Amino acid sequence: MLVITCPVCGVEGEEADFHCGGEGHIARPATENPDGISDDAQRDYMFMRKNPKGVHFERWRCDRGCGKWFHACRDTVSMQIFGYYGITQRPPAALLKKADPLWQAHFEAAKKPSAKKAKS
Amino acid sequence: MTCAALPPQSSMGCLKMKKYSIFSLAKNAGNYHKDWERAWRSPEPKKEYDVVIVGAGGHGLATAYYLASKHNITNVAVIEKGWLGGGNTGRNTTIIRSNYLQDPSMAIYELSRSLYEDLSQELNYNIMFSPRGLLMLCQTEHELRAMKRTSHANRLVGIEARMIDRAEVKELVPIINDSDDCRYPILGAYYQPRGGTARHDAVAWGYARGADARGVDIIQQCEVTGITRTGRKVTGLDTSKGHIKAKKIAVVTAGNTSLVMQMAGLSMPIESVCLQALVSEPIKPAIDVVVMANTVHGYMSQSDKGELVIGGGADSYNNYSQRGSFPALEHTVTALVETFPIISRLRMMRMWGGIVDMTGDRSPIISKTDVDGLYVNCGWGTGGFKSIPGSGSVFADLVAKDQPGEIAGAFSLDRFKQGRTIDESVAAAVAH
Numbered sequence: 087m088l089v090i091t092c093p094v095c096g097v098e099g100e101e102a103d104f105h106c107g108g109e110g111h112i113a114r115p116a117t118e119n120p121d122g123i124s125d126d127a128q129r130d131y132m133f134m135r136k137n138p139k140g141v142h143f144e145r146w147r148c149d150r151g152c153g154k155w156f157h158a159c160r161d162t163v164s165m166q167i168f169g170y171y172g173i174t175q176r177p178p179a180a181l182l183k184k185a186d187p188l189w190q191a192h193f194e195a196a197k198k199p200s201a202k203k204a205k206s
Numbered sequence: 207m208t209c210a211a212l213p214p215q216s217s218m219g220c221l222k223m224k225k226y227s228i229f230s231l232a233k234n235a236g237n238y239h240k241d242w243e244r245a246w247r248s249p250e251p252k253k254e255y256d257v258v259i260v261g262a263g264g265h266g267l268a269t270a271y272y273l274a275s276k277h278n279i280t281n282v283a284v285i286e287k288g289w290l291g292g293g294n295t296g297r298n299t300t301i302i303r304s305n306y307l308q309d310p311s312m313a314i315y316e317l318s319r320s321l322y323e324d325l326s327q328e329l330n331y332n333i334m335f336s337p338r339g340l341l342m343l344c345q346t347e348h349e350l351r352a353m354k355r356t357s358h359a360n361r362l363v364g365i366e367a368r369m370i371d372r373a374e375v376k377e378l379v380p381i382i383n384d385s386d387d388c389r390y391p392i393l394g395a396y397y398q399p400r401g402g403t404a405r406h407d408a409v410a411w412g413y414a415r416g417a418d419a420r421g422v423d424i425i426q427q428c429e430v431t432g433i434t435r436t437g438r439k440v441t442g443l444d445t446s447k448g449h450i451k452a453k454k455i456a457v458v459t460a461g462n463t464s465l466v467m468q469m470a471g472l473s474m475p476i477e478s479v480c481l482q483a484l485v486s487e488p489i490k491p492a493i494d495v496v497v498m499a500n501t502v503h504g505y506m507s508q509s510d511k512g513e514l515v516i517g518g519g520a521d522s523y524n525n526y527s528q529r530g531s532f533p534a535l536e537h538t539v540t541a542l543v544e545t546f547p548i549i550s551r552l553r554m555m556r557m558w559g560g561i562v563d564m565t566g567d568r569s570p571i572i573s574k575t576d577v578d579g580l581y582v583n584c585g586w587g588t589g590g591f592k593s594i595p596g597s598g599s600v601f602a603d604l605v606a607k608d609q610p611g612e613i614a615g616a617f618s619l620d621r622f623k624q625g626r627t628i629d630e631s632v633a634a635a636v637a638h
Contacts, residue, residue, distance in 0.1 A: 088523075101522075109524075134474070135464075135475065136464075136473070137478055139526045160523075164527070
């Protein structure tokens with residue numbers, strides 16, 4: 087059983103006191119570009135998941151505490167939780183280093199569209 | 207062994223396979239059962255195969271069996287990192303039903319259920335199919351209406367099903383709590399008389415024996431570490447027993463599908479979560495049907511040994527460890543104690559978990575991929591066991607012909623891109 091500490095209100099509880107919101111950092115393509123969403127982008131957003139064996143970044147909600155969402159970094163084999171960070175934040179570099187290259191590539195790719203946007 | 211060199215036989219396949227019968231049983235009993243031959247070989251991998259199937263669970267072995275028996279493709283290996291049938295095939299609650307809502311789902315699950323009917327005869331292996339009847343309790347008005355709709359849909363395509371009232375539920379399941387004095391009183395039930403159970407290990411063993419007899423190599427303790435390709439075409443696999451060349455690769459690895467497909471550079475619309483089950487101490491016959499209570503998240507049947515076999519919902523977060531968490535079990539048992547009060551003081555003997563591969567629409571994936579010669583069969587989620595024969599049959603067609611048949615076509619990977627998802631989040635019932 088997972089024992090989770092809410093980084094927002096600081097309360098510690100069992101997994102049943104929290105709600106798992108699944109894989110984190112999935113950006114909705116329509117938010118950035120409502121008119122030109124490709125079928126591929128929409129599929130990736132709706133269905134494609136990294137599903138790594140090992141370090142994972144996911145969303146949790148402090149159900150029976152403050153009710154806020156936050157991110158957790160957890161190992162999907164050992165169940166160890168390595169750390170928490172805010173719902174609007176990217177994973178700290180130290181946690182990202184532990185993760186599968188898939189995750190590192192994800193944040194590399196995520197940087198690009200905003201860079202493009204800045205140029206235009 | 208010379209199985210592969212023999213011409214294919216029409217019914218029993220390889221001449222080497224000794225038929226199991228009352229006579230062979232009597233003969234071996236005379237010698238204290240010391241002379242039974244091994245049911246399948248343990249060969250070393252050859253350098254090259256026409257088809258390599260990754261994963262020797264029920265689906266992988268059934269695929270191998272139908273490739274050999276229906277399509278006469280026998281230069282086939284099934285490679286398995288553990289032992290055959292040791293994953294979800296040996297971890298499920300053995301329930302067989304076909305009460306799904308959408309047409310493609312009904313087609314494949316009913317094909318599967320109907321193949322189970324005479325699978326023991328076909329494989330010459332007793333899989334102990336027991337069509338004892340299956341009930342899905344309706345405990346809210348909404349569920350009652352949803353199940354009525356499902357039963358009508360089932361009857362339209364010829365799946366035997368009907369709605370029954372509380373009195374008939376009580377008649378079929380005398381130990382059930384039929385009072386109004388509970389949080390979710392029983393309002394009725396969906397009843398599939400030809401649903402039931404089978405012996406899960408025997409299904410894997412029967413298909414393994416049948417495939418092996420037709421020349422298929424089943425290679426256990428052989429883990430895939432890489433998939434090699436030239437351009438858009440697969441060429442083989444790196445394994446813990448060396449490189450194996452393959453013209454076609456069929457990945458049937460359930461909870462590990464994302465990892466194996468990643469070796470070929472493909473990502474999958476799948477999340478791996480733990481689904482748990484547990485059994486009680488054996489008791490005298492108490493319940494001779496399968497009862498599913500989806501509103502409260504629990505289902506139960508009784509095994510031939512007398513144990514109550516109990517399943518519930520999946521854990522809520524990604525998991526590769528084959529060990530679930532306690533709250534999910536507690537939730538299931540709490541629900542079942544209210545539904546079946548007599549089990550409240552029963553001791554539970556064993557609990558275990560399997561890693562199931564959940565898709566976004568709770569329907570499976572039987573598909574070609576963007577890589578030539580690479581096929582995938584996964585996403586059965588919490589309903590893999592019931593679908594083994596149908597899945598193996600249609601997947602073998604796809605691999606043999608490089609073209610999906612009528613049933614498999616609907617379950618291709620591109621449905622997620624085209625938006626034609628097959629939503630079975632209600633029929634998949636308890637586990638999401």
